[in-house]
Amino acid sequence: MTDSTQLIAVLTPLPVLVPLLAAACTLVLGRRPRAQRWITLPALVSVVAISAVLLFLADRDGTTAVQVGGWESPIGITLVVDRLSALMLVVSSIVLLAVMMYAIGQGISDGNDDQPVSIFLPTYLALTAGVCNAFLAGDLFNLYVGFEVLLAASFVLLTIGGSADRVRAGVSYVMVSMVSSIIFLAGIAFAYAATGTLNFADMALRMDEVDSATRNAIFAVLLVGFGIKAAVFPLSAWLPDSYPTAPAPVTAVFAGLLTKVGVYAIMRTHSLIFPQGALDNVLLVSGLLTMLVGIFGAIAQNDIKRLLSFTLVSHIGYMIFGIGLGSVTGLSGSIYYIAHHILVQTTLFLVVGLIERQAGSSSLRRLGGLAAASPVLAVVFLIPALNLGGIPPFSGFIGKVALLQAGAADGSVLAWILVAGGTATSLLTLYVVARVWSKAFWRARADAPEGGLADVSPSALLDQSGRTIAFDQRADVGRMPGPMLAPTVGLVVVGLALTVFAGPLVRISDRAAENLRDRSVYITAVLGDDDGSVDTEQPSREEAPR
Structure with a gap:
């Protein structure tokens, strides 16, 4: 065993273990918020550093599998570090750290009365462990465990504060997530019945011997389970009603990160276990509808949170587009676009939290004049908004161009329809963010239909016709605390780094995509080929007319 392999074996479990241990410590110190923060921040910083080292080693040395507890694969728990999982760890850990700093800044500014920090920090660390476990999982059941940790933690985070809207949204979210988990568990049962294993690498070999109809049925069940978690149309109706009610940090990490775990699961199982391409047309059509339905829903919204949710x-449709194409170019574009979207979407939801601080509302009917009131806030919104819209030379443009080129290279009728749909979605996204800019930042607040109500507290008194007759001014209106602004600006800078360092990052994405297409790399790393008994040749794709 080389020194590099030994280092990876030591580091690989740490992105899961460190947050779990920190969560236990912060739970014990529930009555000491400052001590909780001093444990949480170093823990998340260490996860960022460990993830960065794993990405460097994975890109230099290739895929490495770590067997937990001394049990050999495919019997024991396997954690796998390759370029894809390491890149997802790095981006996710950066976002989780920034959002935590934002949340701590918000708690310091508000005090701890409205935000039960004693519960928030341990739960957030458990969420971090679940995310990292999902990316490192080398078998279906461990992936399921990661999802369940996410579900338990996210329900607590979603209902923090105990308001009726949050509890209602939390119950809806949990019901949908439970249905998804049941479907996922059924898919695990079907896969085990067909192959006798849950290890990804071992299942990839055995699934080739399963009847094609049975194999496609198993993949379809797993796709439904993952599609709900990833909010892929027509399984996405739950998301816009669940996320906007949560506190700004919770909404940001949910929107930016949790759906991408579902996309990652689709990408991993599609490329490794079901590479024949029988359901690629389903993925492409679903990707197209996800793009169009989502952006048309965004156009109809007047609340920035709901608009961003749509x-x-x-x-998400862009990512499914690249996965459905199945080519190296398409997968590379999806990988790069996932990294881009995690950062940009999280940043925008944090900015919405700052907008609520500055103006007292996130409704476009009540906002106006923010560019004059806070030029810093205007810049912090404008950069990620243009990035989301795909304006060159930002990373959103680079990712979309890669996906459109992959669609054009595919050359099928359906792929060209996706190219047209992706272009239209990009233009409509630019229209949506320009609408937010013109109404919330550029026009005078006096011109907003409800401009005078932006800073009304939730306890405003209304008469029988619904008119406001008395209200208390919100005490936090007009304040944009530095501890909340700093991590938001930091994420803007990291998002810009995706553009500045686009060349190296795209090359990493290309190599990750090549590993996905050549699944022998993953299988050999997990099972080995010393005895020559492992056949790692990728089966030919079952091409269906598109």
């Missing part, structure tokens, strides 16, 4: 759904 754009989130819409841009």
Whole structure:
């Protein structure tokens, strides 16, 4: 075993173990918020550093599998570090750290009365462990465990504050997530019945011997389970009603990150276990409808949170587009676009939290004049908004161009329809963010239909006709705390780094996509080929007319 392999073996479990241990410590110190923060921040910083080292080693040395507990694969728990999982760890850990700093800044500014930090920090760390576990999982059941940790933690985070809207949204979210988990568990049962294993690499070999109809049925069940979590149309209706009610940090990490875990699961199982391409047309059509339905929903919204929730759904379609194409170019474009979208979408939801601080509302009917009131806030919104819209030379443009080129290279009728749909979605996204800019930032606040109500507190008194007759001014209106602004600006800078360092990052995405297409790399890393008994040749794709 080389020194590099030993280092990876030591580091690989840490992105899961460090947050779990920190969560236990912060739970014990529930009555000492400052001590909780001093544990949480170093823990998340260490996860960022460990993930960066894993990405460097994975890109230099290739895929490495770590067997937990001394049990050999495919029996034991396997954690796998390759370029895709390491890149997802790095981007996710950066976002999780920034959002935590934002949340801590918000808690310091508000005090701890409205935000039960004693619960928030341990739960957030558990969420971090679940995300990292999902990316490192080398078998279906461990992936399921990661999803369940996410579900338990996200329900607590979604209902923090105990308001009726949050509890209602939390119950809806949990019901949908439970249905998704049940379907996922059924898919695991079907896969195990067909192959006798849950290890990804072992299942990839055995699934080739399963009847094609049975194999496609198993993949379809798993796609439904993952599609709900990823908010892929027609399984995305739950998302716009669930996310906007949560506190700004929770909404940001949910919108930016959690749906991408579902996309990652689709990408991993599609390329490794079901590479024959029988359901690629289903993925392409679903990707197209996700793009269009999401962006049309965004156009109809007047609340920035709901608007961004619909754009989130819409841009999931780009990622599914690349996965459905199945080519190296398409997968590379999807990988790069996932990294881009995690950063940009999270940043925009954090900016919405700052808008609510500055103006007292996130409704476009009540906002106006923000560019004059806070030029810094205007810049912090404008950069990620243009990035989301795909304006060159930002990373959103680079990712979309890569996906459109992959569609053009495919050359099928359906792929060209996706190219047209992706272009239209990009233009409509630009229209949506320009609408937010013109109404919230550029026009005078006096011109807003409800401009005088932006800073009304939720306890405003209304008469029988619904008119406001008395209200208390919100105490936090007009304040944009530095501890909340700093991590938001930091994410803007990291998003710009995706553009500045687009060349190296695209090359990493290309190499990750090549590994996905050549699944022998993954299988050999997990099962080995010393005895020559492992056949790692990728089966030919079952091409269906598009």
